Amino acid sequence: MTKEITSKELSDFQNAFEKTPGSAAIKNAVTNNGIYKSSETLDSKIAMDPTFSVELETGSVSDQKQSGLCWVFAALNTMRHPLQDKFKIKGFELSEAYMLFWDKLEKSNFFYENVINTAALPVGDRKVDFLMTTPQQDGGQWDMIMALVQKYGVVPKSVMPDTASRTNSSELNTVLNTKLRKNAITLRKLVSDGESDEDIQRQKDEMLSEIYKILVYTVGEPPTKFSWAYRDDDKKYHKESGITPQEFFKKYVGWDLDNYISTINAPTDDKPYNHVYTVELLGNVVGGRQVRHLNLDINDFKSLAVKQLQSGEAVWFGSDVGQSSDRKLGIMDTNIYDLEGLFNTDLAMTKAQRLDYIESMMTHAMVITGVDLDDNGKPTKWKVENSWGEKVGKKGYFVMSDSWFDEYVYQLVINKKNLSDSLKSTFETESKDPKVLAPWDPMGALA
Numbered sequence: 001m002t003k004e005i006t007s008k009e010l011s012d013f014q015n016a017f018e019k020t021p022g023s024a025a026i027k028n029a030v031t032n033n034g035i036y037k038s039s040e041t042l043d044s045k046i047a048m049d050p051t052f053s054v055e056l057e058t059g060s061v062s063d064q065k066q067s068g069l070c071w072v073f074a075a076l077n078t079m080r081h082p083l084q085d086k087f088k089i090k091g092f093e094l095s096e097a098y099m100l101f102w103d104k105l106e107k108s109n110f111f112y113e114n115v116i117n118t119a120a121l122p123v124g125d126r127k128v129d130f131l132m133t134t135p136q137q138d139g140g141q142w143d144m145i146m147a148l149v150q151k152y153g154v155v156p157k158s159v160m161p162d163t164a165s166r167t168n169s170s171e172l173n174t175v176l177n178t179k180l181r182k183n184a185i186t187l188r189k190l191v192s193d194g195e196s197d198e199d200i201q202r203q204k205d206e207m208l209s210e211i212y213k214i215l216v217y218t219v220g221e222p223p224t225k226f227s228w229a230y231r232d233d234d235k236k237y238h239k240e241s242g243i244t245p246q247e248f249f250k251k252y253v254g255w256d257l258d259n260y261i262s263t264i265n266a267p268t269d270d271k272p273y274n275h276v277y278t279v280e281l282l283g284n285v286v287g288g289r290q291v292r293h294l295n296l297d298i299n300d301f302k303s304l305a306v307k308q309l310q311s312g313e314a315v316w317f318g319s320d321v322g323q324s325s326d327r328k329l330g331i332m333d334t335n336i337y338d339l340e341g342l343f344n345t346d347l348a349m350t351k352a353q354r355l356d357y358i359e360s361m362m363t364h365a366m367v368i369t370g371v372d373l374d375d376n377g378k379p380t381k382w383k384v385e386n387s388w389g390e391k392v393g394k395k396g397y398f399v400m401s402d403s404w405f406d407e408y409v410y411q412l413v414i415n416k417k418n419l420s421d422s423l424k425s426t427f428e429t430e431s432k433d434p435k436v437l438a439p440w441d442p443m444g445a446l447a
Helices: 008-019 023-033 035-039 040-046 070-087 098-119 128-134 142-152 170-192 197-218 245-253 297-311 340-342 350-354 402-408 422-429
Strands: 226-231 238-244 262-263 276-278 292-294 315-318 364-373 379-385 398-399 410-417 433-436
Touching: 008 245, 008 340, 023 035, 023 040, 023 340, 040 350, 040 433, 070 098, 070 142, 070 315, 098 128, 098 142, 098 170, 098 197, 128 170, 128 350, 142 245, 142 262, 142 340, 170 197, 262 297, 276 422, 292 422, 297 379, 297 402, 297 410, 350 402, 364 398, 379 402, 398 402
Parallel strands: 262 292, 276 433
Antiparallel strands: 226 238, 262 410, 276 292, 315 364, 315 410, 364 379, 379 398
16 A cells, blocks of 8 residues: 655644754754764764774875775785885885786676676576676675785786776776676677587687777786886895796785685674675686685674784775765764764664665775774774875774774684684685575675
């Protein structure tokens, strides 16, 4: 049954508004200043003082500019921090353009393969629509950047610097997605016409060659070998000649990438804790590292972040940065705005409800570089390195309250050495056959 809004009800609404104490003052404040400025709290600004009992020295922040490469920036930042210290190179940065190039090419191939594999499904099927909605985009997840590094290594930013399309990727994404959708029409027709696998793959290779050309025009051609020179902080000169990106990674970063895993906190009924999950149709490198998430309750989740910081390692994390945050102040706190008090209304939802009802999901990746612990060793606030340049927050750094962590942090990358033996065993065992979530599951959201 449907029911319209009646004139009597409108009159009742108006009378209720006029009887609300302070309604005129609230209307004046909000119409002149906006919702968030009118509800901003002084208490949060005081509580989010940027002083931390555990703090890593990380240097100046990077700037992703008008691109959605936060997941790449955050990952490369976690790599460059120890690199800067070990080799005494303040201000050093790895090339995000290099990673963007390979990510776009690999995502194109990943898309084409999924188009071929779903070609028997009709247009309008939910999976087909899901693929066509966004054939590729800037966003990604931890395992996706690891798949790229494992295959292609890394290079210094000076070897493959930013271009116009790296710093503002909207035009490139528009062109690529148009080309990918057009090619999807061809691939689906080849399958429906019963063409051989060999012919389909041959035509797919021709399509990828065109994508490669577009990427070279817009991002530059990635080096297979390069020379690199620098002076360290002691003014000593160093030079590498004829080094490959994989060799550079091994020498200057030196991580065993298999040691770094994705843990999540997703308290929804369909994802019991202490199990491993993956997401259908999510990834970038065909045949590369699979996205895998170990779901943990919030206490285990948070204690691992503290443990990793105390061991001297930063923490890559994914969160919903747009919730209860002030970009200018660099504060992420559930108390930064008193919206319920301003409007005298109930806006409360649990973390699980926000995920289930699409109120919240992971939208941005950053790096945790510090934490403030109380006398009982419990966190009260966290230091966050963002990738939005130095004009936001305190020279690009944010303060995140512990309550905000509880509600809006969804993913942490943890060194396996910090896991209990039980959790290590669970991850190793279940990663071989993780539970597969639907493509549109919120844990498949890209930072």
